[in-house]
Amino acid sequence: MNNSQKHQRNIVLSLVVAAGLVVSASTSSSFAGNFANNHPRRAEVLHRDNNINGRLNKDYGKLDGHYGQLMHRDQQIRNQQQRDAHANGGYITRGQKQQLNKEENHLNRKIKADS
Numbered sequence: 001m002n003n004s005q006k007h008q009r010n011i012v013l014s015l016v017v018a019a020g021l022v023v024s025a026s027t028s029s030s031f032a033g034n035f036a037n038n039h040p041r042r043a044e045v046l047h048r049d050n051n052i053n054g055r056l057n058k059d060y061g062k063l064d065g066h067y068g069q070l071m072h073r074d075q076q077i078r079n080q081q082q083r084d085a086h087a088n089g090g091y092i093t094r095g096q097k098q099q100l101n102k103e104e105n106h107l108n109r110k111i112k113a114d115s
Contacts, residue, residue, distance in 0.1 A: 039091040043099045045081050049074065052107060059115040069112050070107065077103050 014090045052074055060067055077100060092100070 041090050041097040042081070042085055042090075045092065045097055045104070046078075048101070048104050049078050049081070050112070053103060054109055055108075059111065062093065062115040063111070063113045066110075070111060070114070073107055073110075077107065 047108075053071075056063070056067065056070055056074060065068060080103075081092065081096075081100055084092045084100075
């Protein structure tokens with residue numbers, strides 16, 4: 001095997017290794033994305049937030065003019081959940097879940113008091 005053939009073989013081997021790394025990286029990131037989207041604590045908080053949002057929209061006319069404030073607070077809770085998940089690799093910690101649930105409970109009580 002001459003030097004030109006050795007050089008071509010090294011280039012091919014380098015490309016094969018690089019392609020393997022790309023496939024490996026894309027597989028692990030998609031797994032991380034699936035994990036993050038299906039994480040039970042995050043799913044619970046998002047489910048409760050969707051329920052709150054539905055109640056707000058259903059009770060729009062009965063909220064004594066506080067609809068905008070309550071929707072804003074609901075959006076703040078959703079944004080906080082997203083920031084927490086982003087900071088923790090796509091999931092939220094138990095403490096963050098407890099804090100978000102506390103805030104959602106408080107918002108639920110406000111909605112009930114206004115409707």
